[in-house]
Amino acid sequence: MKKCRASCRIAIIGAGASGVAAATRLLENGFCHVQILEAEDYIGGRIRTIPFADNVADLGAQWCHGMKNNCVYDMVKHLDLVAPTGDFFNDVAMVRSNKEVIPLELGHKLQEMAYGSIPNDSTPAVGSMGSYVVEQFWKAVDNQIPDVDRELAVEFLESFQKHESSIEGSDNLFEISGRSHLEYEECEGDQLVHWRCKGYARFLRLLMKVGEDEPCELGLLNGRVKFGKKVSRIQILPGRKLQVDCEDESFKVDHVICTVSLGVLQKEMDTMFSPPLPPAKVKAIQSLRLGTVDKIFFEYETHPFPKDFVGFYPLWLEKDLKELRESKHAWLEGITGIHNITCQPRVVLAWVGGVHGRKAELLTDEEFLESMQWLFRKFLSFEMPEPKRFLRTKWYLNPNFRGSYSYRTTTADELDTGAWDLASPIMGEENHPSLLFAGEATSRSHYSTVHGATEAGWREADRLIEYYAICN
Ligand SMILES: Cc1cc2nc3c(=O)[nH]c(=O)nc-3n(C[C@H](O)[C@H](O)[C@H](O)COP(=O)(O)OP(=O)(O)OC[C@H]3O[C@@H](n4cnc5c(N)ncnc54)[C@H](O)[C@@H]3O)c2cc1C
Structure with a gap:
C-alpha cells in the first residue's frame, strides 16, 4: 500500500x-x-562562507546572478541583505606583460566587440562557442577598428576567452556548445548582487x-x-x-x-x-x-593597489608567453583576473581556472605564492607587498566535488x-x-x-x- x-x-x-x-x-x-x-x-x-580578514570570504558561490526570475533574489529582495555591485568588471584594467596599461577607451571598445561576439538568441551559433566568438570578433575588428595593433588584439582575445571560460567553468570556449549555451537563461538585472559582509x-x-x-x-x-x-x-x-x-x-x-x-x-x-x-x-x-574555477584571497595590512586601480586582466605578449610556458610558473597562464572585492577593503581576489587551475591545486603554498609574487612583479609598475596571509580553494582535488560548476559541451x-x-x-x-x-x-x-x-x-x-x- x-x-x-x-x-x-x-x-x-x-x-x-x-x-x-x-x-x-x-x-x-x-x-x-x-x-x-x-x-x-x-x-x-x-x-562555503568562512571568516576572513575584516569579515568573510566566499570560497564558492559569491554573487546572486540577476534580479528577475531569480529564486534567490526573490527570497531576499524585500530584506536589507544584498546589494548590486554594478559594472565592476568594466573598470578592471588590461595590463600587458611589459607593464603597459591599455588605454581605457580602447579596452572598452575591444570588450564591447568581444561581448558582441558571444552567441545570443538573434545570432544562433552552431558548433562551439569558441569558434563562433573568434570568427565574430575578428569580423568586428576588421569592420570597426581595422588599424588596431593586431598583436594587442590577439592578446586581448586570449585574455577575454580565458575570462569567459572561467565564467562558463570550462577549460576553453571551444568545448562549449554554442547552441546549448543559449539554453542558459540569464536573469535580468545586476549579475553581481553581493551579500554585503x-x-x-x-x-x-x-x-x-x-x-x-x-x-x-x-x-x-x-x-x-x-x-x-x-x-x-x-x-x-x-x-x-x-x-x-x-x-x-x-x-x-x-x-x-x-x-x-x-x-x-x-x-x-x-x-x-x-x-x-x-x-x-x-x-x-x-x-x-564539470570545470575547475579556483579563487585565491590575499589579505594585506592595507590595500596594496593605488587609488583608482581596481585590478587587472593579464595580457601576455607572445614572447613572454613562450618563456612562461617553459618556466616553473607555467600555471600562471590560467590566472584570469585579479581585483578588489566589495566589503573587504584589505583583500585582493585572484582567479585561476581550467587545466592550469588543476595544476595550481597541486602546488605547495610556498610555490604558489612565489609564482604569484613573480606575476605581480612582471605586470605591475607598483610594488605589491607580501600578503599577510592567503587562502586558496581546491575544488577539483576535493573528492566530494571534483570541480566547480557544470557546462554544456x-x-x-x-x-x-x-x-x-x-x-x-x-x-x-x-x-x-x-x-x-x-x-x-x-x-x-x-x-x-x-x-x-x-x-x-x-x-x-x-x-x-x-x-x-x-x-x-
Ligand atoms: C569557485 C566557485 C564560484 C562560484 N560562484 C558562483 C556565484 O557567484 N553565483 C552562483 O550562483 N553560483 C556560483 N557557483 C556555483 C554554485 O556554488 C553551485 O552551482 C551550487 O552551490 C551547487 O549546489 P548543489 O547543491 O547543486 O551542489 P553542492 O553544493 O556540490 O552540494 C552537493 C553536496 O553533496 C555532498 N556529497 C558529494 N558526494 C557525496 C556522497 N557520496 N555522499 C554524501 N554527500 C556527498 C558534497 O559534499 C556537497 O555538500 C560557484 C561555484 C564555485 C566552486
Missing part, C-alpha cells in the same frame, strides 16, 4: 543548496522523515529559517543532517524500497534525492548505483562537464543529451519515483548557479509532493 507524507522516508544525498532546498520544501509540506546525508562536516557544499551562506539560513546569529541546528533542519556520511552505494530493492550505504551505517528509505555534483557522479556512478543507471543517464553524465550536443537526461527520475515498481536527481547540473536553464541548484531541489521535492498529493 502506498504510504503518505507523514510516514514515507526520504534520504537526500548532499547538503548543498539543492539538498537544503529539497529538504526544507518537503518538511514544510508535511513530510516527517527527511534525512540529509552529507560527506563533509558543514552545510552548504559549494556555498555576510557572504552567500546567509541564503542558506533563509532557506533553513535560522536567524542571522542563531546556531544553524535551530532551524527547519534541526537534527536532520548527518555529517561525515559519505554515501557509497544506493540500491533499489524490491517492494519500492531503497538501501543507502555509508561506511558505518545503512538506511532503508522509500525515496532518495541525489544532489551530488556531476564530477562525483562521473567518478562514482559505476559503483554507487544498483542496478546500474540507465544508458540515457550515463550518456548525460559522461558528456556534460559540443559532445552533449552531438549525442543529443543534456540536463533533461541527468534530471530524469528512476522509477521503481508501479511507477514509484525511487531515485531522483537534483543539483545544479540538472537545471536546464540555470545550471552552474545557486538559483539553478535551488530550483532543482524544489523541482524534485515537488515531484514527491505531487506523488503523495492523493493520500494527504
Whole structure:
C-alpha cells in the first residue's frame, strides 16, 4: 500500500543548496522523515562562507546572478541583505606583460566587440562557442577598428576567452556548445548582487529559517543532517524500497534525492548505483562537464593597489608567453583576473581556472605564492607587498566535488543529451519515483548557479509532493 507524507522516508544525498532546498520544501509540506546525508562536516557544499580578514570570504558561490526570475533574489529582495555591485568588471584594467596599461577607451571598445561576439538568441551559433566568438570578433575588428595593433588584439582575445571560460567553468570556449549555451537563461538585472559582509551562506539560513546569529541546528533542519556520511552505494530493492550505504551505517528509505555534483557522479556512478543507471543517464553524465574555477584571497595590512586601480586582466605578449610556458610558473597562464572585492577593503581576489587551475591545486603554498609574487612583479609598475596571509580553494582535488560548476559541451550536443537526461527520475515498481536527481547540473536553464541548484531541489521535492498529493 502506498504510504503518505507523514510516514514515507526520504534520504537526500548532499547538503548543498539543492539538498537544503529539497529538504526544507518537503518538511514544510508535511513530510516527517527527511534525512540529509552529507560527506563533509558543514552545510552548504559549494556555498562555503568562512571568516576572513575584516569579515568573510566566499570560497564558492559569491554573487546572486540577476534580479528577475531569480529564486534567490526573490527570497531576499524585500530584506536589507544584498546589494548590486554594478559594472565592476568594466573598470578592471588590461595590463600587458611589459607593464603597459591599455588605454581605457580602447579596452572598452575591444570588450564591447568581444561581448558582441558571444552567441545570443538573434545570432544562433552552431558548433562551439569558441569558434563562433573568434570568427565574430575578428569580423568586428576588421569592420570597426581595422588599424588596431593586431598583436594587442590577439592578446586581448586570449585574455577575454580565458575570462569567459572561467565564467562558463570550462577549460576553453571551444568545448562549449554554442547552441546549448543559449539554453542558459540569464536573469535580468545586476549579475553581481553581493551579500554585503555576510557572504552567500546567509541564503542558506533563509532557506533553513535560522536567524542571522542563531546556531544553524535551530532551524527547519534541526537534527536532520548527518555529517561525515559519505554515501557509497544506493540500491533499489524490491517492494519500492531503497538501501543507502555509508561506511558505518545503512538506511532503508522509500525515496532518495541525489544532489551530488556531476564530477562525483562521473567518478562514482559505476559503483554507487544498483542496478546500474540507465544508458540515457550515463550518456548525460559522461558528456556534460564539470570545470575547475579556483579563487585565491590575499589579505594585506592595507590595500596594496593605488587609488583608482581596481585590478587587472593579464595580457601576455607572445614572447613572454613562450618563456612562461617553459618556466616553473607555467600555471600562471590560467590566472584570469585579479581585483578588489566589495566589503573587504584589505583583500585582493585572484582567479585561476581550467587545466592550469588543476595544476595550481597541486602546488605547495610556498610555490604558489612565489609564482604569484613573480606575476605581480612582471605586470605591475607598483610594488605589491607580501600578503599577510592567503587562502586558496581546491575544488577539483576535493573528492566530494571534483570541480566547480557544470557546462554544456559540443559532445552533449552531438549525442543529443543534456540536463533533461541527468534530471530524469528512476522509477521503481508501479511507477514509484525511487531515485531522483537534483543539483545544479540538472537545471536546464540555470545550471552552474545557486538559483539553478535551488530550483532543482524544489523541482524534485515537488515531484514527491505531487506523488503523495492523493493520500494527504
Ligand atoms: C569557485 C566557485 C564560484 C562560484 N560562484 C558562483 C556565484 O557567484 N553565483 C552562483 O550562483 N553560483 C556560483 N557557483 C556555483 C554554485 O556554488 C553551485 O552551482 C551550487 O552551490 C551547487 O549546489 P548543489 O547543491 O547543486 O551542489 P553542492 O553544493 O556540490 O552540494 C552537493 C553536496 O553533496 C555532498 N556529497 C558529494 N558526494 C557525496 C556522497 N557520496 N555522499 C554524501 N554527500 C556527498 C558534497 O559534499 C556537497 O555538500 C560557484 C561555484 C564555485 C566552486
